[in-house]
Amino acid sequence: MISIYTQEEQGEEWLRRYRGCLPVFACVLGFTETGLIPGISAAGRTPEDRKYTACADAEFLYYGSEHKPQYPLPPLAAGASPVLISRAVLESLKIPVHLFNAGLPQPPAVPVIDLGGAPARCLSGGAAMEITTVHHLFEQGLLWGERLATNIKQGYLIVGECVVGGTTTALAILTGLGIEAAGKVNSSHPVCNHAQKWALVQTGLEKMMGSRGQGEINFQSPIQNPKSKIQNSVDPLKLVAAVGDPMQVVVAGMAIAASRSCGVMLAGGTQMLAVYALISAIAQAYALSWQPEAVVVGTTRWVAEDPTGATVDLALNLGKGSLTQSGGTPPLLATHLSFADSRYPQLRAYEQGFVKEGMGAGAACIAAHISQDWQQSQLLAAIEAQLERLSTGFD
Secondary structure (H helix, E strand, O other): OEEEEEOHHHHHHHHHHHOOOOOEEEEEEEOEHHHHOOOOOOOOOOHHHHOOHHHHHHHHHHHHHHOOOOOOOOOOOOOOOOHHHHHHHHHHHOOOEEEEEEEOOOOOOOOOEEOOOOOEOOHHHOOOOOHHHHHHHHHHHHHHHHHHHHOOOOOEEEEEEEOOOHHHHHHHHHHHOOOOOOOOOOOOOOOOOHHHHHHHHHHHHHHHHHHHOOOOEEOOOOOOOOOOEEOOOOOHHHHHHHHOOHHHHHHHHHHHHHHOOOEEEEEOOHHHHHHHHHHHHHHHHHOOOOOHHHEEEEEEHHHHOOOOOOHHHHHHHHOOOOOOOOOOOOOEEEEOOOOOOOOOHHHHHHHHOOOOOOOOHHHHHHHHHHHHOOOHHHHHHHHHHHHHHHHOOOO
């Protein structure tokens, strides 16, 4: 039920070490105005819907369908929110959940740890966040990573995210760190909108470089040639301030601190590969200690095997960047959860490439596999039960 796509030996050792252990689940919520651009994301049918996606997902993750939400799950073009998957596992296995607000336009209607961040502006402006905010959020990530790990004796920490438009800020961070990522990232669309993402990233990075007088930047179309590298090295925290989102630097800090004493699973695809690259770059730039062998990336097969992206190639490229060599390539794990036989068309839509991942869904399934040896039938039954209760207005 779990595939290891990169660093197989290291991944197998990680799975062996934590077999039978239950994780602690943290989810970092953030927002970027990049997510409001028409067509950039399918995580909400309209830009207005997408303003509230993170709040809605957090509310459902915490309370489930037995609660009348202040922020109902937004309608999608197709499919159902991946939070149904996460909730099914966390509820069934009674996994503790910690929610963090790294920077949302409005406070979620759930118990949440407010990190004192702010929403990011659109990355195309090259000035997404104030550098002081980025430094503050990174310190908060380090603090909470250490706090969470202190209470984990034998298990591991899963760190998930919800940032609409986050695969585009991920592309910006990866490219800014010199990683060949254009044409390789994923999206919530069935066919990834690479050209739209690349145009935004190109604009944002050019503005960032121009405003700081850091020399020329060499960009080429991902369709013609996916190679793209910034000519001058970049301070990774300044890069986040220019073209990132508030979740990225929080999760980077959490993983750095937590890896020193427990296992860490970064829950997601493209976005968490970007965070892993950011961890490597920050640790290298600021001489911070961390344990790369303690960290894996966990996602779904819909991401890992997305024919319109190149997730495995992207993961392999992380170890080739001059700014990210300290971390190498992480083990990329994915659950083999399938919705092909689901009785719900909203779930079968995943098999057509819609949604794919989010809110730590893939990592939650991996946790169910390694802690309780859940198989396909158990996962599907638990997830369908969540959707049935939601669809019938169970309270």
